[in-house]
Amino acid sequence: MPNCCWRGCGEPVENDEARMTNDEGSTNARMTKGRAHTSRADSDFVIDSSFNASPARTIRHSSLSEGLIANAAQLAELLPLIERNARVAVDTEADSLHCYREKLCLLQVSLPEGDFLVDPLVENDLAPLADTLARKEIVLHGADYDLRLLRRALNFQPARLFDTVIAARLLGVREFSYAALVEKYFGIQLAKGSQKANWALRPLSPKMEEYARNDTHYLLPLAEKLAKQLIERDRFEWFQQSCERAIVLAAIDRERDAEKAWRIPGSGLIRGREAAILRALWHWRDREAERFDRPSFHVLRNDQLIETARAACRGETLQFRHFSERRARDFQATINSALSLKEEDWPETRKRRGERPTREMERAAETLRKRRDHAASELKIEPSFIAPRATIDAIAANGARAEQLLVAWQRQLIGL
Known part of the structure; x- marks a missing residue:
C-alpha cells in the first residue's frame, strides 16, 4: 500500500472515551x-x-x-x-x-x-x-x-x-x-x-x-x-x-424464506390454529401490499395481525375502518380458510435452535467471553463489537466457524 501522508487541517477531538490503554502488557x-x-x-x-x-x-x-x-x-x-x-x-x-x-x-x-x-x-x-x-x-x-x-x-x-x-x-x-x-x-x-x-x-x-x-x-x-x-x-x-x-x-443476497417470513416479532408464543391464521394473514397482507404498491404496515401492522389471529380463535371478528368492502371480504375469507385447516396442516411448532450445548461447549464459550470482555475493557470498546454472544456460542460449538464469523483482529482479541 502507498505511504500515508496527512495534509488535512482537521484535528481529531480527544476524549477519554476514545483514548486507549497502551501500558506495557495491555x-x-x-x-x-x-x-x-x-x-x-x-x-x-x-x-x-x-x-x-x-x-x-x-x-x-x-x-x-x-x-x-x-x-x-x-x-x-x-x-x-x-x-x-x-x-x-x-x-x-x-x-x-x-x-x-x-x-x-x-x-x-x-x-x-x-x-x-x-x-x-x-x-x-x-x-x-x-x-x-x-x-x-x-x-x-x-x-x-x-x-x-x-x-x-x-x-x-x-x-x-x-x-x-x-x-x-x-x-x-x-x-x-x-x-x-x-x-x-x-x-x-x-x-x-x-x-x-x-x-x-x-x-x-x-x-x-x-x-x-x-x-x-x-x-x-x-x-x-x-x-x-x-x-x-x-x-x-x-x-x-x-x-x-x-x-x-x-454482496450476499438475502433470500426471503416464505416459511419463516410470517414468524414476525411478537409471534414467538403463537401455536397451533393461531399460527395457521397468522401465517395465512401474513401472506394475504403481503399480496395486498404488492398489489397496491404500499409497504405492508399500510395494510395491517404486525401487532394487528397477531391480535386478529388470537381473536379469530376465540370466535371474535375484528373490524378495521380503513378496509374497503372488497378488502374486508378477502380478509375474512382468509381467516375462514385458515380456521378450516386440519391440524396436520398447521405450522410446525418452532424447534429450539441447535442442540443443547454440552458442558464442554459452555466452558469454551465462557472462556471466549472472558477474553472478549477483558479486551473490550482495556480497549474501551463494546464487547459485542468484538464478538456478539451468538457468535461466541457458535464458535464454541464449532471452532472451525471462527474464520467465517470473525475477521482477524476479532479472532486475535479472543485468542483464536
Missing part, C-alpha cells in the same frame, strides 16, 4: 507493539493537499450543486470531478416507507468541490457513474443498507470502503449515529425532519434537498478525523479488515 500494547512504527506507512488513507477538512466547504460548481443532476450533460460534468478525487462521500435515499418494493430514489455525492444530488428516477444511464465510483474509496455511514441498494439498482460494488460507523465503534464511541458524530466532531446539530419523507416525489422540497446534502456534506472531514484517531491508536488495520468484510457481506 491488550493493545501486546497486539500493536510490533507495528507501532509502521501503522502510518501501512495506511493508504491519504487526504488530498487541496482538501478542506472544514465542514463549511465552498461550493465551486454551482451549475451542478443547485437542484438535481438529471440529464446526461450534467452527469458528464460531474464525472471528471469524481475522477480527480481519491475518495467520495456517498449516501442514498429510498422510498421503503411508501411502497412495497423499495427503490433507489436519490444518490448523494460529496467531494471537496461540493455536494451533489443525482436523480436515478429519470431515464439516464448511470452506468458511467457507477463505474467511476467503483474505482474510488467510498465513504459511507452504516454501509450495508446503501451498498445493497446500490448493488440492486446500479450493479455497484466498491473496491474500497470507509464506513464511519465501524470507525467510530472501533474508537469506543457509544453514540455513533450520523447526527451524533456530526455534533460530537463539529458541534453542529442536524435537522431530522425529512428522515421519513417520500423520496420518490418530484420535485424535492428545498428542505428535503438540504437534508439530503447534509447527509454527505460532513462525511469526508469526519472520515479524516476518525482515520487519524484510528492510526494514532494503531487500529486502522483492524478498521480495514472490518470494511473489507462489510463489502463482502453486502
Whole structure:
C-alpha cells in the first residue's frame, strides 16, 4: 500500500472515551507493539493537499450543486470531478416507507468541490457513474443498507470502503449515529425532519434537498478525523479488515424464506390454529401490499395481525375502518380458510435452535467471553463489537466457524 501522508487541517477531538490503554502488557500494547512504527506507512488513507477538512466547504460548481443532476450533460460534468478525487462521500435515499418494493430514489455525492444530488428516477444511464465510483474509496455511514441498494439498482460494488460507523465503534464511541458524530466532531446539530419523507416525489422540497446534502456534506472531514484517531491508536488495520468484510457481506443476497417470513416479532408464543391464521394473514397482507404498491404496515401492522389471529380463535371478528368492502371480504375469507385447516396442516411448532450445548461447549464459550470482555475493557470498546454472544456460542460449538464469523483482529482479541 502507498505511504500515508496527512495534509488535512482537521484535528481529531480527544476524549477519554476514545483514548486507549497502551501500558506495557495491555491488550493493545501486546497486539500493536510490533507495528507501532509502521501503522502510518501501512495506511493508504491519504487526504488530498487541496482538501478542506472544514465542514463549511465552498461550493465551486454551482451549475451542478443547485437542484438535481438529471440529464446526461450534467452527469458528464460531474464525472471528471469524481475522477480527480481519491475518495467520495456517498449516501442514498429510498422510498421503503411508501411502497412495497423499495427503490433507489436519490444518490448523494460529496467531494471537496461540493455536494451533489443525482436523480436515478429519470431515464439516464448511470452506468458511467457507477463505474467511476467503483474505482474510488467510498465513504459511507452504516454501509450495508446503501451498498445493497446500490448493488440492486446500479450493479455497484466498491473496491474500497470507509464506513464511519465501524470507525467510530472501533474508537469506543457509544453514540455513533450520523447526527451524533456530526455534533460530537463539529458541534453542529442536524435537522431530522425529512428522515421519513417520500423520496420518490418530484420535485424535492428545498428542505428535503438540504437534508439530503447534509447527509454527505460532513462525511469526508469526519472520515479524516476518525482515520487519524484510528492510526494514532494503531487500529486502522483492524478498521480495514472490518470494511473489507462489510463489502463482502453486502454482496450476499438475502433470500426471503416464505416459511419463516410470517414468524414476525411478537409471534414467538403463537401455536397451533393461531399460527395457521397468522401465517395465512401474513401472506394475504403481503399480496395486498404488492398489489397496491404500499409497504405492508399500510395494510395491517404486525401487532394487528397477531391480535386478529388470537381473536379469530376465540370466535371474535375484528373490524378495521380503513378496509374497503372488497378488502374486508378477502380478509375474512382468509381467516375462514385458515380456521378450516386440519391440524396436520398447521405450522410446525418452532424447534429450539441447535442442540443443547454440552458442558464442554459452555466452558469454551465462557472462556471466549472472558477474553472478549477483558479486551473490550482495556480497549474501551463494546464487547459485542468484538464478538456478539451468538457468535461466541457458535464458535464454541464449532471452532472451525471462527474464520467465517470473525475477521482477524476479532479472532486475535479472543485468542483464536
